[in-house]
Amino acid sequence: MNPAKSRETKAIAIFDIDGVIRDVGGSYRRAIADTVNHFTDNQYCPTLADIDRLKSEGIWNNDWEASRELIYRYWESQERDRQAVDLDYEGLVEFFQSRYQGTAGDRFNGYIVNEPLLVSAEYFQSLTQEGVLWGFFSGAMRAEAKYALEYRLGLSELALIAMEDAPGKPDPTGLFQVIEQLGGDRSIPVFYVGDTVADMKTIARAQAEQPERTWIAIGVLPPHVQESTEVQEAYTQQLYQAGARQVLRNVEELTVAQIDRLA
Numbered sequence: 001m002n003p004a005k006s007r008e009t010k011a012i013a014i015f016d017i018d019g020v021i022r023d024v025g026g027s028y029r030r031a032i033a034d035t036v037n038h039f040t041d042n043q044y045c046p047t048l049a050d051i052d053r054l055k056s057e058g059i060w061n062n063d064w065e066a067s068r069e070l071i072y073r074y075w076e077s078q079e080r081d082r083q084a085v086d087l088d089y090e091g092l093v094e095f096f097q098s099r100y101q102g103t104a105g106d107r108f109n110g111y112i113v114n115e116p117l118l119v120s121a122e123y124f125q126s127l128t129q130e131g132v133l134w135g136f137f138s139g140a141m142r143a144e145a146k147y148a149l150e151y152r153l154g155l156s157e158l159a160l161i162a163m164e165d166a167p168g169k170p171d172p173t174g175l176f177q178v179i180e181q182l183g184g185d186r187s188i189p190v191f192y193v194g195d196t197v198a199d200m201k202t203i204a205r206a207q208a209e210q211p212e213r214t215w216i217a218i219g220v221l222p223p224h225v226q227e228s229t230e231v232q233e234a235y236t237q238q239l240y241q242a243g244a245r246q247v248l249r250n251v252e253e254l255t256v257a258q259i260d261r262l263a
Contacts, residue, residue: 010131011259012190014178017138019195019222020251021119022148027111028063029224031100035067036074038095039087044074048224049231056238058197061139061169064093101144108147118223121153123252130256135159135178137192137202139168169194170201172209189214189263193251195222200242216262219244220251 018024029051037045051066060066068089072082102110127134135158138145142162149155159181166174179190190213192203203217219239225231226249236247245262248254 008131009133009184009188011133011263012179012182012184012188013127013132013134013254013259014175014190014192015134015136015251016192016194016196016199017136017140017145017148020193020220021136022115022117022152023223024115025222025224027100027115030111031096032063032067032070034099035092035096036070039067039071039092040074044070046070052225052235056197058170058201058242061196061198062163063139064089064096067096068092112144112147115148115152116223117148117152119153119251121155124155127256132256132259133159133182133184133188135161135182137161137166137169137174137178139163169196169198170205172202172206175202175206176210186210186213189216191216191218191254191259191262193218193220193254195220195239197238197242200239200244204243214263216245217243218254218262219247221247221249 029048032051033045054060054066075085100110100112101108142164145162159178161174161178166177200217203215207215225235239247
């Protein structure tokens with residue numbers, strides 16, 4: 001599938017992947033918990049709520065760095081200065097990847113293989129047919145992103161900026177890069193669809209740097225926060241406070257009709 005222009009372009013929609021395209025509650029989040037537990041000598045295994053609280057700060061989009069920060073904060077709670085913690089970051093990354101990607105080299109066999117998809121390929125076909133260009137800006141590694149998009153969803157000729165390609169969110173550089181891949185002048189409104197405070201702040205930063213363009217942040221509730229009404233409401237408010245124009249339960253609720261209304 002190709003997100004090529006099929007008619008006059010009415011909008012550009014850029015999607016985060018984790019929590020939007022695939023459910024990572026039992027994969028990335030589980031790998032964070034495993035990693036923190038391992039490097040705190042099995043003394044602290046963060047819950048999904050613990051991880052959400054950290055990510056609500058808006059600067060922990062990189063899950064390796066998020067794991068490291070949770071480890072440091074645990075040891076600080078035990079009255080150890082983080083500078084005194086003997087933490088090998090490369091070793092942390094290797095351990096994390098052994099859980100998430102697995103241990104079979106180029107063939108994934110870790111938590112990534114069991115991630116439920118949250119969208120269908122037909123959704124992207126409908127966007128193309130109605131004149132919406134689309135692409136992806138994700139903090140995931142390129143191989144991991146392409147596993148979901150190409151292997152699992154069957155998409156092709158992707159406009160994709162991944163971890164290796166740009167600074168982490170909320171820096172909007174990667175967002176600008178994927179828009180450049182898609183083309184279109186600055187009169188075309190841009191939607192960015194994500195599930196975290198950092199995603200919403202990315203749009204705010206883009207607006208500050210390119211105020212001549214219309215930027216619209218769309219929040220999506222990751223599946224794990226929808227299990228409790230109280231948690232869902234709190235998470236929704238966090239996304240709105242960070243700049244979301246609208247918050248949805250599933251990415252496919254962002255229909256072409258919705259795009260027309262919000263643009």
